[in-house]
Amino acid sequence: MLRKKKVQMTETASAPVPVTDVEEYLKGIRFQEDDFEFQHMDEDLIDTNFASQSFWKDAYMRFKKNKGAVISFFCILLIILLAIVGPNMTPYTYATQDIKNQNLAPRVPGLEKLGILDGSETVKASGVAKKINKYISNKKTDVYYWFGSDSLGRDIWTRTWTGTRISLYIAVVAVLVDMLFGLSYGLISGYFGGKVDMVMQRIVEIVNSIPTLVVVTLMMLVLSPGLTSITVALIVTGWIGMSRIARAEMLKLKEREFVLASRTLGAGSFRIIFSEIFPNIFGPVITQTMFSIPHAIFTEAFLAFIGLGVPSPLASLGTMISDGYKNFTTHPYQIVFPLVVMSLLMLSFTLLADGLREALDPKMKEM
Amino acid sequence: MKKYIAKRMFVSIVTILIILLLLFCMLQFMPGSPFNDEKLSEAQVQVLNQKYGLDQPIVVQFVNYVKNVVKGDFGVSYSISKNTDISKLLNTRLPVSFRIGGQAVVFGAIIGIMLGIAAALKSGTWIDSICTIVSVLGVSLPSYVFALAMAYFLGYRANIFPLLYNSAEAFASSVMPTIALAMFSIATVARFTRTELLEVLDSDYMLLAESKGITGRTLIVRHALRNALIPIITVLAPLVVDLMIGSLVIEKIFSIPGIGSLMVTAIQSNDYNVTITIAFIYSVMYIVLMLAVDILYGVIDPRIRLAKE
Numbered sequence: 286m287l288r289k290k291k292v293q294m295t296e297t298a299s300a301p302v303p304v305t306d307v308e309e310y311l312k313g314i315r316f317q318e319d320d321f322e323f324q325h326m327d328e329d330l331i332d333t334n335f336a337s338q339s340f341w342k343d344a345y346m347r348f349k350k351n352k353g354a355v356i357s358f359f360c361i362l363l364i365i366l367l368a369i370v371g372p373n374m375t376p377y378t379y380a381t382q383d384i385k386n387q388n389l390a391p392r393v394p395g396l397e398k399l400g401i402l403d404g405s406e407t408v409k410a411s412g413v414a415k416k417i418n419k420y421i422s423n424k425k426t427d428v429y430y431w432f433g434s435d436s437l438g439r440d441i442w443t444r445t446w447t448g449t450r451i452s453l454y455i456a457v458v459a460v461l462v463d464m465l466f467g468l469s470y471g472l473i474s475g476y477f478g479g480k481v482d483m484v485m486q487r488i489v490e491i492v493n494s495i496p497t498l499v500v501v502t503l504m505m506l507v508l509s510p511g512l513t514s515i516t517v518a519l520i521v522t523g524w525i526g527m528s529r530i531a532r533a534e535m536l537k538l539k540e541r542e543f544v545l546a547s548r549t550l551g552a553g554s555f556r557i558i559f560s561e562i563f564p565n566i567f568g569p570v571i572t573q574t575m576f577s578i579p580h581a582i583f584t585e586a587f588l589a590f591i592g593l594g595v596p597s598p599l600a601s602l603g604t605m606i607s608d609g610y611k612n613f614t615t616h617p618y619q620i621v622f623p624l625v626v627m628s629l630l631m632l633s634f635t636l637l638a639d640g641l642r643e644a645l646d647p648k649m650k651e652m
Numbered sequence: 653m654k655k656y657i658a659k660r661m662f663v664s665i666v667t668i669l670i671i672l673l674l675l676f677c678m679l680q681f682m683p684g685s686p687f688n689d690e691k692l693s694e695a696q697v698q699v700l701n702q703k704y705g706l707d708q709p710i711v712v713q714f715v716n717y718v719k720n721v722v723k724g725d726f727g728v729s730y731s732i733s734k735n736t737d738i739s740k741l742l743n744t745r746l747p748v749s750f751r752i753g754g755q756a757v758v759f760g761a762i763i764g765i766m767l768g769i770a771a772a773l774k775s776g777t778w779i780d781s782i783c784t785i786v787s788v789l790g791v792s793l794p795s796y797v798f799a800l801a802m803a804y805f806l807g808y809r810a811n812i813f814p815l816l817y818n819s820a821e822a823f824a825s826s827v828m829p830t831i832a833l834a835m836f837s838i839a840t841v842a843r844f845t846r847t848e849l850l851e852v853l854d855s856d857y858m859l860l861a862e863s864k865g866i867t868g869r870t871l872i873v874r875h876a877l878r879n880a881l882i883p884i885i886t887v888l889a890p891l892v893v894d895l896m897i898g899s900l901v902i903e904k905i906f907s908i909p910g911i912g913s914l915m916v917t918a919i920q921s922n923d924y925n926v927t928i929t930i931a932f933i934y935s936v937m938y939i940v941l942m943l944a945v946d947i948l949y950g951v952i953d954p955r956i957r958l959a960k961e
Binding site: 499502592593617 | 671804815916938942
């Protein structure tokens with residue numbers, strides 16, 4: 286790159302004359318060799334803003350910018366980690382009962398010396414608030430319940446993280462249902478069109494016009510409450526959202542040239558659907574999957590709340606909340622921990638899904 | 653337009669019939685019969701079956717069942733309050749549920765729209781951030797989180813509102829359930845309003861209106877809001893349904909004598925007839941709402957009407 290450094294004016298005329306001819310004017314100017322110097326010779330100039338990058342790298346850059354989504358991602362990782370190791374960190378199992386140790390407030394070794402989580406709780410008796418510590422009054426100074434114990438003397442820390450495992454299992458089920466049922470249903474309905482699409486869409490319309498939770502509740506009445514029934518209920522109701530997205534994307538793509546090219550080369554329907562079109566709709570599919578996770582976790586918690594959760598002594602976050610709410614004014618710690626973990630889990634998945642949507646599909650309008 | 657409405661109504665009626673058929677089958681498959689008293693002899697059971705039409709072919713039974721439902725006769729409760737007509741049970745409970753649900757819809761829609769408008773007009777400021785936080789929390793947390801938090805802090809600690817429903821002070825005790833139920837609506841409506849309004853504000857016709865010299869309130873209210881608020885009708889109907897479902901849990905937490913808490917009790921005491929009746933009521937409400945929204949939307953926005961005809 287050349288840049289003009291200085292121009293030596295060798296003009297002899299003292300008074301400026303109006304320029305009439307450019308050629309004539311330039312004749313009077315003489316450039317010398319060192320008037321110009323090279324710039325940026327030793328730098329590599331790369332357009333960082335508009336450099337071509339692979340789709341995934343691009344998505345990763347956009348995702349990284351979204352602080353909420355990144356924090357949520359690590360929050361989910363932390364919860365998964367605690368769900369794996371948490372139940373093994375205490376001497377109790379989720380079903381260990383000790384009726385002598387019922388309704389003890391949270392007490393954590395180390396922290397108790399700082400005056401927080403030291404096992405004391407405020408009890409309101411006949412209108413007067415009083416602070417008591419049942420660990421001391423019951424002479425149980427070597428017992429620790431990190432999150433407290435419930436009305437049957439079971440350790441809430443262990444139960445919370447065992448329950449989190451169930452919520453995470455529900456999350457996996459939701460993803461599988463979306464991928465296996467919803468995706469295939471939508472892709473097939475959209476690809477074949479015509480009568481197939483008509484029939485399949487009428488089915489969706491009818492299933493969709495019954496409120497999901499009514500279907501789930503009625504199913505749970507027929508099947509007996511338990512993890513299997515919850516799974517079945519999620520399979521029956523969970524696929525509709527995804528099938529809609531997949532069908533809409535399929536309708537958008539199936540007339541495109543690359544599909545025609547593939548068909549001309551002799552590809553069958555199965556190959557076109559799953560190896561030509563599916564990779565192209567990956568973004569919206571992942572986003573929709575992530576959104577269905579909090580919904581599935583909520584469904585489980587809802588079922589637990591109306592008494593159709595996993596049977597005791599097994600604990601899920603939903604059943605713990607529904608047990609804890611019965612005496613949440615006297616022992617709030619029994620409900621706070623499962624409630625906070627579940628809220629964090631649902632919030633994180635929602636924010637993560639939001640972040641992924643923006644990262645994978647920047648064209649989509651912000652909702 | 654008439655053709656479209658007729659078609660939609662036909663589909664809705666078919667759906668309701670299919671739901672009835674499903675519920676009817678479910679009743680058939682449920683364990684036990686209405687006459688499981690061991691003292692009854694074979695002959696007596698037969699007489700009873702004849703009396704209630706249970707010896708007829710299943711198709712005839714179904715037709716009778718539909719006829720009864722249309723008349724508002726859902727049979728009797730099995731275990732909650734034995735042999736009481738379900739319609740009698742519902743009579744006192746429906747108004748309570750409807751009132752709290754109605755309050756929540758109106759409150760949620762108004763607050764949501766106002767929050768959304770404020771966020772869109774002042775986009776990028778702290779009002780916008782508040783709107784974002786409220787909508788993220790409201791959408792991702794279940795309503796009982798808010799209900800329990802409010803019950804603990806406002807009801808138990810501060811003693812501002814009654815902790816449990818009390819028909820003597822019906823309004824004061826409906827405040828917390830209403831807010832808890834409305835949180836999801838507020839969040840969804842606010843988010844939707846904000847997006848729609850931002851899009852409208854950015855459109856060419858707003859530029860035209862501005863260049864004609866329309867400013868301030870007239871510009872926002874007559875030109876922007878009118879167009880931005882139309883799509884909100886579509887989110888309101890699913891919201892009402894979420895609200896009905898949320899009411900199951902909320903009514904249980906605050907001990908509200910509505911149909912939600914009745915359904916929870918019925919589920920827990922295996923009263924199939926009551927459970928199925930309430931499920932049916934929820935489904936019908938949902939279908940009617942969807943129908944109403946579709947028709948309303950067709951009336952307001954001619955593009956929909958033309959596309960669907």
